[in-house]
Amino acid sequence: xxxxxxxxxxxxxxxxxxxxxxxxxxxxxxxxxxxxxxxxxxxxxxxxxxxxxxxxxxxxxxxxxxxxxxxxxxxxxxxxxxxxxxxxxxxxxxxxxxxxxxxxxxxxxxxxxxxxxxxxxxxxxxxxxxxxxxxxxxxxxxxxxxxxxxxxxxxxxxxxxxxxxxxxxxxxxxxxxxxxxxxxxxxxxxxxxxxxxxxxxxxxxxxxxxxxxxxxxxxxxxxxxxxxxxxxxxxxxxxxxxxxxxxxxxxxxxxxxxxxxxxxxxxxxxxxxxxxxxxxxxxxxxxxxxxxxxxxxxxxxxxxxxxxxxxxxxxx
Ligand SMILES: [Zn+2]
Numbered sequence: 001x002x003x004x005x006x007x008x009x010x011x012x013x014x015x016x017x018x019x020x021x022x023x024x025x026x027x028x029x030x031x032x033x034x035x036x037x038x039x040x041x042x043x044x045x046x047x048x049x050x051x052x053x054x055x056x057x058x059x060x061x062x063x064x065x066x067x068x069x070x071x072x073x074x075x076x077x078x079x080x081x082x083x084x085x086x087x088x089x090x091x092x093x094x095x096x097x098x099x100x101x102x103x104x105x106x107x108x109x110x111x112x113x114x115x116x117x118x119x120x121x122x123x124x125x126x127x128x129x130x131x132x133x134x135x136x137x138x139x140x141x142x143x144x145x146x147x148x149x150x151x152x153x154x155x156x157x158x159x160x161x162x163x164x165x166x167x168x169x170x171x172x173x174x175x176x177x178x179x180x181x182x183x184x185x186x187x188x189x190x191x192x193x194x195x196x197x198x199x200x201x202x203x204x205x206x207x208x209x210x211x212x213x214x215x216x217x218x219x220x221x222x223x224x225x226x227x228x229x230x231x232x233x234x235x236x237x238x239x240x241x242x243x244x245x246x247x248x249x250x251x252x253x254x255x256x257x258x259x260x261x262x263x264x265x266x267x268x269x270x271x272x273x274x275x276x277x278x279x280x281x282x283x284x285x286x287x288x289x290x291x292x293x294x295x296x297x298x299x300x301x302x303x304x305x306x307x308x309x310x311x312x313x314x315x316x
Contacts, residue, residue, distance in 0.1 A: 036078045
């Protein structure tokens with residue numbers, strides 16, 4: 001049958017829903033999945049939550065949307081992985097997998113014979129992106145990140161892919177849509193394979209709440225409507241501000257981080273953003289904003305390590 005939905009060695013006939021675990025070859029990783037092959041033909045949408053294990057609103061949204069989709073009401077195919085980074089999710093690690101110390105969202109499209117994270121990325125790219133018409137990667141602020149909700153769209157692929165991604169991001173229901181120029185993450189890799197998509201950011205600081213999950217679910221359902229996968233007209237929930245990139249600043253030294261801004265603060269070039277002090281209170285470095293803009297996220301943990309992000313500002 002040409003209308004079967006296949007991935008990771010599983011096969012789902014039209015009109016059926018299957019849940020199980022994708023085994024990532026050569027690793028102990030088993031990723032929970034839900035595959036829905038609708039009664040009617042249509043687009044194929046891939047949804048991942050928990051690419052970073054400590055970003056709970058996105059992971060919980062993936063778990064919920066997987067439960068609510070049923071083949072009778074789906075036109076096309078949906079594959080949800082919920083969550084992707086099971087080792088990091090269970091170990092509550094920030095950014096990296098406890099198995100290889102690698103940030104999964106830096107190693108796409110992955111390697112068949114790489115580290116655990118590289119093999120996860122390879123599985124997602126080769127098995128899922130290869131058949132997707134659209135891709136949603138649901139993130140949030142990590143355990144130590146405080147952010148204002150935004151959506152990143154891939155700019156590294158074709159102009160058409162970027163435009164289609166932006167159209168979907170603008171109806172997702174959060175106010176900021178930002179260009180992402182990287183290729184080593186989920187959406188960058190998918191875009192280079194011709195798949196439009198976005199990476200959404202809601203919540204953070206190791207928390208999740210029902211309001212965030214509902215905001216997330218509303219957006220995911222709206223994009224599924226845009227692609228005709230579920231019934232209904234997509235709505236416009238809010239006006240969006242476009243930013244063609246974000247400017248991230250990394251810590252120059254390790255120490256204790258004292259920010260003097262919060263997410264959504266409007267900041268001016270040269271304005272002080274925070275400082276890093278040593279354990280005795282001595283100021284090691286001060287940070288001043290490089291541009292006029294809006295604070296998109298700021299690190300909320302006291303410790304920071306040299307080379308890790310401390311804040312990010314969107315140009316305005
Ligand atoms: Zn993330």
